[in-house]
Amino acid sequence: MSGIRQDLLPGGLPYLAAGRGPAVVVFPGLEPGNADPAGSSRRRTLRLFRALTDHLTVYVINRGPGLAPGASVRDLADHYAQAIRREFTAPVHLIGISTGGSIAQVFAADHPGLLDRLILLGSACRLSPYGRQVQRRLAALTRADRPRAAWAATGPALAGTGIGGALLTALLWLAGPQLDQQDPADLLTTIAAEDVFDAAPELPRISAPTLIIGGARDRFYSPRLFIETANRIPSARFCLYRRKGHLGTIASRRAVTEIDRFLTAKPAQR
Numbered sequence: 001m002s003g004i005r006q007d008l009l010p011g012g013l014p015y016l017a018a019g020r021g022p023a024v025v026v027f028p029g030l031e032p033g034n035a036d037p038a039g040s041s042r043r044r045t046l047r048l049f050r051a052l053t054d055h056l057t058v059y060v061i062n063r064g065p066g067l068a069p070g071a072s073v074r075d076l077a078d079h080y081a082q083a084i085r086r087e088f089t090a091p092v093h094l095i096g097i098s099t100g101g102s103i104a105q106v107f108a109a110d111h112p113g114l115l116d117r118l119i120l121l122g123s124a125c126r127l128s129p130y131g132r133q134v135q136r137r138l139a140a141l142t143r144a145d146r147p148r149a150a151w152a153a154t155g156p157a158l159a160g161t162g163i164g165g166a167l168l169t170a171l172l173w174l175a176g177p178q179l180d181q182q183d184p185a186d187l188l189t190t191i192a193a194e195d196v197f198d199a200a201p202e203l204p205r206i207s208a209p210t211l212i213i214g215g216a217r218d219r220f221y222s223p224r225l226f227i228e229t230a231n232r233i234p235s236a237r238f239c240l241y242r243r244k245g246h247l248g249t250i251a252s253r254r255a256v257t258e259i260d261r262f263l264t265a266k267p268a269q270r
Contacts (some may be wrong), residue, residue, distance in 0.1 A: 004046065009083035014040040015061040019053030023261065024093040025084065025115075026060045027100030027107075029122075029250070030190060032151075033181040034065040043242035045097070051256050056093070056263065063103075067189040073197045076190070077106040091116040093263050094208075096127050097250055098122050098220065101189060105199040105229075106207045108195075118210040122218060122250045124225035125232065126198040131157060139191045142184045148176030160217035160245025168247070172173050203232035210236040211262045213255050215244030237262070 005017045015033075020092020026049065029214035031041045042060040049058045061083070080103065080257075084092060094115045096104025108118045110148055118152065127135065134157040155169030170178075210233045214226035223240060230238035239258055241249055249255060 010093060011079060011088040012064040013061050013082045014084045015059050016046050017055040018046055021056045021079060024056045024058045027096045027104050029098030029100050030061060032179045032187055034063045034156055034186040046255050052260055064184060067186050070187050071193060073102050073193045074105045074106050081111040082109055083181045093117045095119040095121060096123055099194055102197050102227045106202060108208055109202040112207050115208050117263060118208045118211045121255060122246050124221040124231040125200045125203060127177055127220060128222045128225060132195055135191045139188055147180035148173045151176050151179050157219040158247040200232060206233045212236055213217055214259060215239055216242045217245040220246045230270035
């Protein structure tokens with residue numbers, strides 16, 4: 001992609017941006033670390049939404065590095081709110097991906113004046129028991145300085161089929177050294193925050209029109225949790241992709257088309 005801009009928001013939150021038009025802010029999913037000078041993870045996320053950049057400005061904003069030990073999902077949402085309030089003069093569209101969607105739900109409930117519409121992509125009000133188990137395993141192996149095994153452990157949960165899970169496990173094993181961080185503290189803090197996270201009581205306070213896109217084969221969450229999330233948000237629409245797992249939903253061109261249609265619909269559905 002050309003014309004990519006890289007900078008920091010107030011509070012040190014790193015972002016990449018591309019496009020023109022109204023702002024679409026993306027809270028990305030779980031990443032190896034928050035301090036990524038090359039922005040490689042943010043570039044991959046930005047490429048997912050390149051179809052939006054001819055009429056919208058997409059900002060992929062990571063959590064700031066150096067999270068306080070014990071920070072909660074609400075703390076992370078407040079960090080975003082402080083930066084977005086200072087950077088943008090009008091409410092933004094917000095896309096929360098996976099773990100970023102956990103943060104986006106609290107953001108939308110606590111700071112309704114900062115966003116216009118909300119999209120939860122591969123994210124629900126809490127992790128499934130299996131998803132929580134996988135992230136705990138990722139954390140334990142990361143603390144043991146076993147990056148290959150740590151990231152490979154997420155493969156089965158990311159895929160929608162057994163074969164896909166085996167392939168992703170192998171690929172993540174090979175990529176483990178590249179995903180390793182000198183200091184994994186931010187990753188571990190984020191995992192710990194999401195481990196106890198449950199947005200269900202907060203969801204009725206979300207007033208923004210909301211689109212939820214989930215996969216029927218998503219093992220980090222589940223169709224039941226996607227449906228519960230949609231039912232608790234007063235103005236939510238829900239799309240379920242029956243053949244998609246977690247990663248397949250997030251990377252789906254169909255999802256980007258759904259998001260584009262939702263964001264450009266006029267008037268906003270309230």
